[in-house]
Amino acid sequence: MAFYGWRPYVPVADRRRKALREMERRKKQGQAVSPVTIEGRTIATTFWGKAWCENLERYSDYENRLPRGRSYVCNGLVVDLQIAPGKIQALVSGSALYKVSLKVAPVAKAQWKSICNDCGGAIDSLVELLQGRLSKGVMERICRQKQGLFPTPAEIQLSCSCPDWADMCKHVAAALYGIGARLDRQPELLFRLRGVDELELLASAGKAAPLSKQAPAAGKRLGGEDLSAMFGLDMAQSATADAGVAGRKPAKKKRAEKAAAAPKGKGKPKKKTASTQRGKLSAGAPKSLRPAKE
Numbered sequence: 219m220a221f222y223g224w225r226p227y228v229p230v231a232d233r234r235r236k237a238l239r240e241m242e243r244r245k246k247q248g249q250a251v252s253p254v255t256i257e258g259r260t261i262a263t264t265f266w267g268k269a270w271c272e273n274l275e276r277y278s279d280y281e282n283r284l285p286r287g288r289s290y291v292c293n294g295l296v297v298d299l300q301i302a303p304g305k306i307q308a309l310v311s312g313s314a315l316y317k318v319s320l321k322v323a324p325v326a327k328a329q330w331k332s333i334c335n336d337c338g339g340a341i342d343s344l345v346e347l348l349q350g351r352l353s354k355g356v357m358e359r360i361c362r363q364k365q366g367l368f369p370t371p372a373e374i375q376l377s378c379s380c381p382d383w384a385d386m387c388k389h390v391a392a393a394l395y396g397i398g399a400r401l402d403r404q405p406e407l408l409f410r411l412r413g414v415d416e417l418e419l420l421a422s423a424g425k426a427a428p429l430s431k432q433a434p435a436a437g438k439r440l441g442g443e444d445l446s447a448m449f450g451l452d453m454a455q456s457a458t459a460d461a462g463v464a465g466r467k468p469a470k471k472k473r474a475e476k477a478a479a480a481p482k483g484k485g486k487p488k489k490k491t492a493s494t495q496r497g498k499l500s501a502g503a504p505k506s507l508r509p510a511k512e
Contacts, residue, residue, distance in 0.1 A: 228313045230293050237297045237311035244298070254296035254396035261291060261395050265350025267402035269361050273368040274394055280371065280386050287391020296396040301407045308393035312380060318393040321375040324413030325367065333360060333367070334422040341419045348405045348416070367412055 228236075237253075244251045262268045274280055290296065290310060297309040306320035325333075340356045341347055350357060360366050376385040401408055409416040 226313065230295075233295055233311045233313075234293060236315070237295055240297050240309070240311065240315055250300075251298050252300060253294070254291055254299050254399050255294065256292050256399055259292055261288065262398040262402050264402045264405070265357070266348075266405040266408060267398045267400075269350075269357075270368065270401050270408070271395060271398040273361070273363070274398070276363060277371050280391070280394075283384065283386040283388055283391045284395075286388035287393075287395050290388055290392035291395040291399065296392050299393060299396045299400060301397065301400060301411055303410050303413050306393060306397065306411070308389075308396060310378075310389040310392050312389060314380075316389045317379045318389050319377040320390070320393065322369050322411055323373040329365060330414050330418075332365070334418055337419055338422040341422075344416065344420060347419065350405070367408060367414075369412070 241251050241253055262271050275284060290312075295311045297311055297315065298307075300307045304322050304324055306318075306322065308318040308320075310316050310318055336359050337356050341352060346352050361368060364370055376390050378387050378389045380387055380389055382388075397407075397411075406416060
């Protein structure tokens with residue numbers, strides 16, 4: 219094996235200790251270190267992280283080396299991972315510390331414009347976009363194979379300092395899976411990596427659906443029958459009640475009309491005095507209770 223320059227096998231525990239020592243050394247030197255930390259055995263848990271990993275596994279070009287890469291990243295062997303527009307740099311601890319360099323082509327302008335046009339009017343929240351909480355159709359369009367945001371194998375240039383002759387070595391695979399884990403926490407990095415601005419999706423939504431100027435179509439206006447069905451109201455009864463209230467005359471007006479209709483010449487009705495009331499009461503009472511004549 220020495221002929222091919224292979225290093226002796228190093229157990230995982232030793233590689234992990236070596237990775238930790240390297241991270242500490244670089245931190246002391248003032249270098250920015252961003253290791254990939256995986257909790258449990260699941261690399262990604264959010265929409266964008268899972269979508270990235272699924273995209274990797276979709277291409278047969280990568281399938282032979284991906285399992286080893288998954289093992290490396292889950293064991294915490296990606297010492298450092300830096301993602302910039304069109305470029306990924308990583309340090310992966312193996313038999314030695316290897317440098318991984320990946321170049322990713324930007325999304326073609328026509329392709330990005332097509333994504334924006336197709337999603338226009340359906341994205342109005344940057345938070346929902348980054349959290350992957352938009353409609354299934356919108357997210358599928360953004361992640362569409364060969365026509366979405368994720369790069370194809372032809373759009374990625376792979377390089378590693380290890381002696382493995384294959385372009386897709388386990389260290390490169392570990393770095394690629396590390397991107398999926400990083401997108402769990404920073405999904406906006408996918409847009410940075412592909413050289414596009416996610417705010418343009420929001421801008422296209424505003425152009426496609428100017429809510430302040432767009433009136434509802436004639437067939438979409440609600441009538442009374444639609445409102446009664448929507449809100450569970452008996453609109454017929456309500457309309458009858460409103461008509462009754464509208465036709466009811468005020469009490470003062472009623473009295474005035476009644477007085478005007480009364481025959482003329484008759485005076486006002488006499489007021490009932492206390493003596494009149496007593497006379498009526500005594501006339502109807504038993505003799506024993508009638509008051510004596512004065």
